[in-house]
Amino acid sequence: MEKITKITPTEFDIMDEIKSRWSPRAFDDVPLSESEVKQLLEAGRWASSSYNQQPWRIIYGLKGDAVYERILSCLIPFNQDWAKNAQALFITAFKKTNKDGEPYYHAMHDLGLFMGNVVIQANHNGIAAHHMGGLDQEKAHQEFDFSEDFEVATAVAFGRYGGAVESLPEGLQEQELEQERSRMSITDFAFNGNFESK
Ligand SMILES: Cc1cc2nc3c(=O)[nH]c(=O)nc-3n(C[C@H](O)[C@H](O)[C@H](O)COP(=O)(O)O)c2cc1C
16 A cells, blocks of 8 residues: 655754654554554653653553454444554553642643654654544543543554555545644744743
8 A cells, every 4th residue: 555645844953753753544554563552662661751750541442452443332433433453552641630639730631742742753663643632531540440630631542554545434435545744833832032922
């Protein structure tokens, strides 16, 4: 299957691992091994976090195992329709209280740094990741027996780039084939001075 590559119109030159990343909904049907997934978790493990508290927790399932099916059952139907082709699925969660038992304001930030490392390592290895906010967080919390001081954040689908676009529901095929990615301009979100409302 020919791999889709996207045009990423950068304003400055950046490393290829970041530039070539995108979030497919079709994945190659070559399985991911547990050690490939553990390597991604290793990359996440070395993210920085507030006071090194490492608030991230991950449930992972590999296609064919029971955990995978349990994660899939927590996704909203829109995401189930395409994520069922992924080779690995994550539920991500974070600790809501810090070392002093107070609200851990930066916990979701730190989970984001963790996942940033994971997706860049994945891309380096030819593995694509697609984050999902579309899941039943409460259901996932119960399903995987999280304790009260943890909150489920997202699910993530993984698989090698190069999946068959035809495997997707018709409505999603066009989006998968869109050629150019887009972002706000740097001048719209970064200010060498006061905040500007744009
Ligand atoms: C926290 C988060 C939640 C997202 N939720 C969904 C989702 O539920 N379903 C989906 O198809 N894509 C979801 N996405 C994917 C985004 O739509 C996608 O990352 C964005 O359009 C930018 O595209 P790119 O990752 O290919 O650059 C989510 C992404 C993030 C980071």
